[in-house]
Amino acid sequence: MSGFSFGTQLIYVLAASCFVLGLHLMNNPATARRGNQFSTAGMVIAVATTIALIVHAGVISTTGWLVMLVGALIGGSLGLFAARKVQMTAMPQLVSMFNAVGGGAAALVAIHDYITVAVIGVAESTTITTLLDVIIGSVTFSGSIIAAGKLQGLITSAPVTFPGARVVNLLLAAAAVAGGGYMISTPSLPALWVVIAASLVFGVAMVMPIGGADMPVVISLLNALTGTAVAMAGFVIGNWALIIAGALVGASGGILTKLMADAMNRSIGNIIVGGFGTGDTVAAALPGAGAGVRAIAADDAAIQLAYASKVIIVPGYGLAAAQAQHEVAELADELESHGVDVSYAIHPVAGRMPGHMNVLLAEANVPYPLLKEMDDVNPEFARTDVALVIGANDVTNPAARRAGTAISGMPILDVDQAKSIIVIKRSMGHGYAGIDNELYTNPKTSMYFADAKTALTELTSAVKTLVG
Amino acid sequence: MSTALLTDLVIFVLSLWVGFEVISKVPATLHTPLMSAANSIHGIVLVGAMLIAATTNSWVGYLIAFLAAVFASANVVGGYAVTGRMLKMFRKRPSAPAVPASAAAQDGHRP
Numbered sequence: 119m120s121g122f123s124f125g126t127q128l129i130y131v132l133a134a135s136c137f138v139l140g141l142h143l144m145n146n147p148a149t150a151r152r153g154n155q156f157s158t159a160g161m162v163i164a165v166a167t168t169i170a171l172i173v174h175a176g177v178i179s180t181t182g183w184l185v186m187l188v189g190a191l192i193g194g195s196l197g198l199f200a201a202r203k204v205q206m207t208a209m210p211q212l213v214s215m216f217n218a219v220g221g222g223a224a225a226l227v228a229i230h231d232y233i234t235v236a237v238i239g240v241a242e243s244t245t246i247t248t249l250l251d252v253i254i255g256s257v258t259f260s261g262s263i264i265a266a267g268k269l270q271g272l273i274t275s276a277p278v279t280f281p282g283a284r285v286v287n288l289l290l291a292a293a294a295v296a297g298g299g300y301m302i303s304t305p306s307l308p309a310l311w312v313v314i315a316a317s318l319v320f321g322v323a324m325v326m327p328i329g330g331a332d333m334p335v336v337i338s339l340l341n342a343l344t345g346t347a348v349a350m351a352g353f354v355i356g357n358w359a360l361i362i363a364g365a366l367v368g369a370s371g372g373i374l375t376k377l378m379a380d381a382m383n384r385s386i387g388n389i390i391v392g393g394f395g396t397g398d399t400v401a402a403a404l405p406g407a408g409a410g411v412r413a414i415a416a417d418d419a420a421i422q423l424a425y426a427s428k429v430i431i432v433p434g435y436g437l438a439a440a441q442a443q444h445e446v447a448e449l450a451d452e453l454e455s456h457g458v459d460v461s462y463a464i465h466p467v468a469g470r471m472p473g474h475m476n477v478l479l480a481e482a483n484v485p486y487p488l489l490k491e492m493d494d495v496n497p498e499f500a501r502t503d504v505a506l507v508i509g510a511n512d513v514t515n516p517a518a519r520r521a522g523t524a525i526s527g528m529p530i531l532d533v534d535q536a537k538s539i540i541v542i543k544r545s546m547g548h549g550y551a552g553i554d555n556e557l558y559t560n561p562k563t564s565m566y567f568a569d570a571k572t573a574l575t576e577l578t579s580a581v582k583t584l585v586g
Numbered sequence: 587m588s589t590a591l592l593t594d595l596v597i598f599v600l601s602l603w604v605g606f607e608v609i610s611k612v613p614a615t616l617h618t619p620l621m622s623a624a625n626s627i628h629g630i631v632l633v634g635a636m637l638i639a640a641t642t643n644s645w646v647g648y649l650i651a652f653l654a655a656v657f658a659s660a661n662v663v664g665g666y667a668v669t670g671r672m673l674k675m676f677r678k679r680p681s682a683p684a685v686p687a688s689a690a691a692q693d694g695h696r697p
Contacts, residue, residue: 137627138604144620145611147676154623154673158666161630168633172640185648186639189655190632196656197664204668206675209618216625216665219657226654227634230647341621348628349601353594355634361594362601363630369605370624374617466614473617480675487678491614 122174127358129167134362136160141366147486164359193219206481207438210471211269214337217344218262224347224364225255225314231354232301232310249298251350252310253317258343260321265336268325269470275330283327290320324390331435331512331550332389333470335378339386342371374472381466381492383518383528411546414564416573419540420580422564423449426503428459430495432531433475434468436509436543436570445574446508447482452581461488463495463505463531465513496532505536507557509570511549516556524551539563542573619672626665632658 137160143153172178197216204212228251235245267273297312328336349364379386423429431450437443450460462484468475476489490498499505507514514533517523533539539562546565549555557563566573612620635654642651 133630134601137630138608140627141605141612141620141623142608144609144616144623145613147613147616147673148678150616150619150676151670151673154619154666154669157623157627161626161662161666164630164633165636168636172636175640178640179643181648182639182642182651185652186636186655189635189639189652190659193656193659193661194663197660197662198667200660201664201667201671206672209622209668209672212664212668213618213621213625216622216629216661220625220628220631220661223631223635223654223657223661224628226650226657227631227638230638230642230650230654233646233650234642338621341624344628345624348631349598351631351634353591353598355637356590356594357633357637358594358597360630360634361598363627365598365601366605366608367624367628369602370609370620373606373609374621377617464614471618472621473614473619476615477618477672477675480672480677483675483677485679486615486676489615 123171126167126171130164130357130359131362133160133164133167134359136163137363137366141370205441206443206478207441208270209477210333210337210469210474211266213471214262214266214269214340217337217340218259218266220344221255221258221262221340221347223255224344224351225252225259227351228252228255228354229310229314233307235305245302247350247353249301249313251347251354252313253294253298254343254350255347256314256317257321257324258340258347260318261325261336262321262340262344264322264325265328265333265340268328268330269333273326275333277329278326283323287320287323290316290323294320328389329550330470331467332382334467334472334474335375335382335384335386335389337471338371338374338378339390340371342368342375345369345371378467378472381529383525410559410561412561412564414540414566416566416576416580417584419564419566420577420584422504422538422540423453423458423506423577424456424581424585426453426458428498428502429453429504429506430461430463430490430499430502430536432463432465432505432507432510432514432533433479434465434508434510434513435470436511438469438474438478438509440509440570442508442569442571442574443478443482445571445578447479447484449574449578449581450484452578456581456585461490461495461498463492463499463533464489465492465510465531466529468510468513492529492531496535499532499535502536503538505533505539507533507539507541507543508574509543511543511555512551512553514555514557515549515551515553516560517553524553533557534560534562537562540566542566542568542570544569615676619669619676622665622669622672626662626669629658629662629665632662634658 140153140157143149228248293316301309345367352360518525518528518530635658639651
């Protein structure tokens with residue numbers, strides 16, 4: 119190893135250390151911004167080092183420079199535009215698209231490497247990782263695009279399955295492995311195309327059967343896969359920065375995947391195989407059609423809220439879908455100004471990605487200490503006058519505590535322990551699990567049938583006239 | 587198995603453990619920014635894209651390098667920008683609006 123390449127590897131390790139430090143600073147909202155700056159610095163260092171490396175090697179053609187610069191300009195502006203314009207409710211789609219391009223780029227690195235070595239013979243040490251990079255990268259690429267499409271509503275968010283889907287998946291996996299085996303034993307471009315095609319289709323087939331409410335798990339899993347693909351790309355081109363960064367992302371995605379799956383009491387395998395068999399937009403029954411359900415109007419709900427001393431707000435995907443985060447914060451402000459103690463109970467899988475609700479509420483200026491995690495907030499419900507459930511369903515269903523229901527064993531928010539409960543919901547429609555929510559028939563519960571945004575605006579003005 | 591591959595494997599495995607250790611302490615409040623930050627970090631694959639562009643000399647190679655450069659730089663730039671944008675919103679206490687009024691109105695912040 120020459121002195122120069124020794125030096126560059128060391129600088130790459132420095133860049134990787136910045137990533138570790140950056141992630142470490144994410145432990146606390148107060149230091150998280152600094153963490154992102156460290157991480158950005160690491161990336162700048164890595165890219166600058168690579169430019170130095172390329173100049174030093176001196177083999178790059180003018181076309182090479184052009185391709186690199188134009189590509190970076192186009193990609194960079196697209197990324198910046200998306201990052202500036204995206205609404206916080208659409209974060210899951212954007213993250214999914216970043217997974218897609220990251221996985222795609224990683225796959226391309228391996229594809230190029232294979233095409234190059236296939237001409238001159240195979241270097242054994244890299245082919246296994248090359249193969250893994252191609253497979254994982256391609257699966258992530260197509261899978262993430264499908265996930266983004268589902269989140270954006272371009273593809274139905276209901277699980278899409280067909281008879282024999284599992285057989286097809288197995289065949290695709292077999293094709294990828296067989297093609298890969300052949301790729302390693304004999305340098306062969308057709309085998310590479312087979313592997314790429316099988317992996318791309320497998321990615322689609324993997325995500326299509328997964329329903330909307332399982333998205334937090336899927337996005338986390340795809341994130342972990344992207345990281346792994348990037349690490350494999352690092353093996354392929356012998357670059358430590360890629361290996362370390364990829365492993366960090368793989369670990370991060372892995373942890374989130376497990377956290378999300380645990381929060382639904384489902385195994386990752388079970389989620390991948392398919393949803394509960396229903397979509398989360400089940401055709402709704404008529405409002406108030408359920409037996410023993412008490413409907414409530416804005417004025418009565420406002421009275422309950424205004425004269426409470428402690429209110430816990432339980433937001434769910436319905437809040438994000440209605441983009442009502444600003445309205446809920448406004449209601450909370452109004453209540454707080456009249457001395458009501460307001461906090462938020464956040465279930466780990468509320469929304470469409472890990473931490474989705476927290477970002478929405480942060481956007482609406484809600485201070486993060488008011489957002490309580492499930493285990494911390496559950497003991498507080500017994501001391502709560504009003505629990506206000508907005509667009510959350512399965513995560514509040516007491517049926518989870520009993521055996522034998524579709525959601526048995528899933529950790530839930532103990533909303534039913536509150537002295538009274540108000541549920542804002544468009545209809546009596548089922549949640550993702552497709553079962554009745556026993557909370558709604560609880561005698562302490564009143565149902566406020568409306569779109570979250572409308573309901574919250576009406577509630578706020580009702581509270582204002584009442585006590586203002 | 588070559589020494590280089592073994593070294594790479596050791597680095598990979600140890601980095602995984604470092605990742606598990608560091609990230610398992612991140613609070614649920616920050617899970618979305620964490621994932622977004624992790625997203626921008628895997629944009630490091632840009633280095634790979636650059637090295638392709640530097641070594642290739644066929645049109646297929648240039649095409650692959652171009653696509654990889656577009657993908658990876660969208661990943662890097664977009665990832666860091668959106669993570670920064672998100673983290674800026676996390677506040678401990680409602681403070682005096684840090685953004686100019688016009689930008690605040692545009693972003694839909696409450697006054």
